[in-house]
Amino acid sequence: MQRWALLLSAHTYEIRYRKSELHGNADGLSRLPLPVDHVEPRPAEIFYFRQVEGAPITSSQVSRHTRNDPVLSKLMDVVTNGGSTRLPEFQPYNRNLYELSVRAGCLLWGQRVLVPPTLQNRVLQQLHHGHCGMVRMKELARSYFWWPGLNKQIEETARTCPSCQKFRNMPQPAPLHPWEWPEEPWKRVHIDFAGPFEDRMFLVAVDAHSKWPEVCIMRSTTTEKTVERLGEMFSRFGFPEQLVSDNGPQFTAPEFEKFLDVNGIQHIRSAPYHPSTNGLAERFIQSMKQALKASVEQGSLHQRLNNFLLSYRNVPHSTTKVAPSELFIKRKLRTFFDLLKPPQTKDIVLQKQRAQVERHSLRARERIFHPGDQVLARNYHGKQKWVPAKVIAQTGPVSYTVETPENVVWRRHTDQLLHGPRTPVDPPEGDTELYKHASPTPSAWGQTQSSPTPVAVPDTELSAPPIPVSIPVAGEPPVDNIVRRYPQREG
16 A cells, blocks of 8 residues: 555545446456467478488389398399299299399399389389379389289279379260060150250150150240149140159259159159160150251241151151050051051060160170268269269169268269279179179169168259169161250160
């Protein structure tokens, strides 16, 4: 108190009482300190050591590590001075033992240096420095170095490189899996939208049994208008058992799904960005556009479309060898032409399908995945072309559901999947015939396969049954004036 009295004696002041609520200035204990983020300093990097670690391997290093390796040092003595070559540690080198030589303290097989095990990983990293691919890595290694199991290690290095896996090319197409041919008309219908063409859109529906097409010209393609046109079509021919479509916004809307559920129609969607699954509708659209473009200025759009449909329905189809009208309405339409009566239709279809499968198998490679396998799935939403994923379930012979690291579930075709670093390429030993012949039928896939609760993703549909691949058909002339975004016609 005396100290404060001495300090205040130099001033003229007046002491007054003041309530606590009138004090606006706060003392030092009434405020908590603000949080401060402490930035950790980056570890210091020494440029010299960083460059030394990435320096190329020289012959002197190979010579020194060869002398320090217990197996290679003995092997070098045997090659130089002779001796027994039947030691167990020489077994990996027995095949090339008599072709080895020694030069400047290094073992050579021909002109290729035998790299010691302690330097093999560094050599592989330097070999893969340019990310030139598995084949070029092997060709480059054959000119400079060798050790037992080199090819397998090169393949493993290329497969496990994260940068290479993100930008891999599409895999070889999977073996062709034809749609099962329905024995009754209007049992399975393939639908799709075509256009715009002459400011119009076309709703196309093709019967899988008879190949009978139905086309509706539309100005608006909203879900409401699509349901109205399909309801009008179903009022003439009845409700089909299955309806195959792509993942267009009209076909994925809740109103469309409700319309199908009320009428007892099973909805099958193709894998996103894989139009060949719905190849029957896509191939018909290609033929229809070609005919409409060739008949420009020969009548109105409706007249030209009617003339094309009349001809198409009466010409024998390349797959069934029967006119769609004969299979669909059991009679010939009255035209200027007589249609020839073909033999049994089903035998011809199966024969065509087998021939097409054999032709397709020449350039196809079968890939089988199992639940829990680590794979690379094709990504259509980000910059990365391939992303790692895990197989959840097989929903069909060539369809799978996979889960990404972000817990997003995708539906992917076999052509859109690659084996991961630890995914077995072949089925388990002894089960080849089981995987070959145990594919369920489309009607049983929805009953036997179980799927987890899907995450809402725009291009994913888990409730749909598996999607077989449609069959391309030879015999159609090439189209030069149309953008080639359509697969061949389904068989």
